[in-house]
Amino acid sequence: MVEIKHHIFVCTSCRLNGQQKGFCYSKNSVDIVSKFMEATEEYDLSGEVMITNTGCFGICDKGPIAVVYPEGIWYGNLTEECVEKIVEEHLVNGQPVKELII
Amino acid sequence: MVEIKHHIFVCTSCRLNGQQKGFCYSKNSVDIVSKFMEATEEYDLSGEVMITNTGCFGICDKGPIAVVYPEGIWYGNLTEECVEKIVEEHLVNGQPVKELII
Numbered sequence: 001m002v003e004i005k006h007h008i009f010v011c012t013s014c015r016l017n018g019q020q021k022g023f024c025y026s027k028n029s030v031d032i033v034s035k036f037m038e039a040t041e042e043y044d045l046s047g048e049v050m051i052t053n054t055g056c057f058g059i060c061d062k063g064p065i066a067v068v069y070p071e072g073i074w075y076g077n078l079t080e081e082c083v084e085k086i087v088e089e090h091l092v093n094g095q096p097v098k099e100l101i102i
Numbered sequence: 103m104v105e106i107k108h109h110i111f112v113c114t115s116c117r118l119n120g121q122q123k124g125f126c127y128s129k130n131s132v133d134i135v136s137k138f139m140e141a142t143e144e145y146d147l148s149g150e151v152m153i154t155n156t157g158c159f160g161i162c163d164k165g166p167i168a169v170v171y172p173e174g175i176w177y178g179n180l181t182e183e184c185v186e187k188i189v190e191e192h193l194v195n196g197q198p199v200k201e202l203i204i
Contacts, residue, residue, distance in 0.1 A: 007171070012118060018121070054155065069109070070173075
């Protein structure tokens with residue numbers, strides 16, 4: 001088994017046919033993935049947090065979207081500032097960021 | 103909040119640059135996604151199970167890979183037959199398929 005504390009999934013609009021096209025991608029969700037990587041490294045969480053890019057979650061109007069498991073917390077309308085907040089408050093301090101939950 | 107019972111993530115080797123290329127993809131993981139969709143529909147689980155394609159999980163030698171949350175169960179070396187087993191035993195009967203766990 002893979003031992004991690006949080007697994008973060010970020011939609012980058014990857015389609016099954018190999019195209020990366022869609023709302024989250026057009027809203028710079030690749031930068032959101034990079035920001036999660038940077039911020040988790042900064043807080044030395046790399047060993048306990050995994051970040052994975054995904055295809056569409058089907059709630060595009062709320063994108064960019066990130067889902068944190070095993071908690072099952074869905075965040076939307078993300079900016080890089082939101083990501084910093086999620087990493088600090090949720091991942092480091094264990095308090096999900098209520099105002100960003102969708 | 104999105105209300106689902108299981109969220110299944112299947113690596114289809116989507117890269118951040120938009121290329122779909124890699125071990126899981128070359129091992130027909132797109133068919134694994136389709137099989138999960140078919141089998142969950144067959145068992146009328148569409149309302150409680152979400153299936154999402156992803157980028158690389160970094161354990162390519164064990165691909166094709168599917169992770170089931172919130173349980174955090176990792177399955178590997180998947181075939182379409184394995185998917186049927188996971189849907190029947192894990193999703194329908196609540197018993198993870200031990201021999202497929204990695």
